[in-house]
Amino acid sequence: MKAITKQLQEIEDILNTNEEYVEEFWIYKLELNGNKITVNIFDGEIFQESIVVEIIEIGKIAICNTIKNYIYQDKINPRQKFVNETRNFNTRKIESMANWSKKDNCERVNRINTELIERSKKTKEIKSQLSFYRSYVSDFYKILSVEG
Numbered sequence: 001m002k003a004i005t006k007q008l009q010e011i012e013d014i015l016n017t018n019e020e021y022v023e024e025f026w027i028y029k030l031e032l033n034g035n036k037i038t039v040n041i042f043d044g045e046i047f048q049e050s051i052v053v054e055i056i057e058i059g060k061i062a063i064c065n066t067i068k069n070y071i072y073q074d075k076i077n078p079r080q081k082f083v084n085e086t087r088n089f090n091t092r093k094i095e096s097m098a099n100w101s102k103k104d105n106c107e108r109v110n111r112i113n114t115e116l117i118e119r120s121k122k123t124k125e126i127k128s129q130l131s132f133y134r135s136y137v138s139d140f141y142k143i144l145s146v147e148g
Helices: 002-015 060-102 106-147
Strands: 027-033 036-043 046-054
Touching (some): 002 027
Antiparallel strands (some): 027 036, 036 046
16 A cells, blocks of 8 residues: 555656646645545646546556546546537537428527527537546646656
8 A cells, every 4th residue: 555655646746747837737636545546636726626546556657547547438538429419419400490490480499599509508618628637638648658
C-alpha cells in the first residue's frame, strides 16, 4: 500500500506541475481508498469533479492508463455518442417538421421546433463537458510521456 501511495504522490506531483505559460490548469488530489483510487479535480480551489477507479494493476503507467480509460469509457464516449447522434436527430426532426408544415399543423411544428432547440442546448452543454474531460485525459497523457 505504501508503494501505491508513493506512486500516487508522484503522479500527483507531475500532474500539478504546470509550465509558467499555462494560464488554465487543473489541480489534482489522488487518494487511495482500499483498492480504489479517488481522483479529486479542482479548478483553483473550487472542487470540479471526483473520479473513482478500481486498481487493476500497480505502477504509475498502469494507474494512469486505468484512470484515462475510465474517463474515456464513462465520461467521453457516451457524451461523444450523443453529440454524433445529434445530426441524425436534427435531420429526422426537420423532415418531420416539413411534413407537418405541409399539413398546416402548427402545433406539431412548434413542438418539433422546441425539441430541436432543447437538443441544441443539450448538445452545446455536452460539448463543453467533453472539453473538460478531454483536458483531464490530456493531463494523464503527460504522465505517460514523462514515464514512458
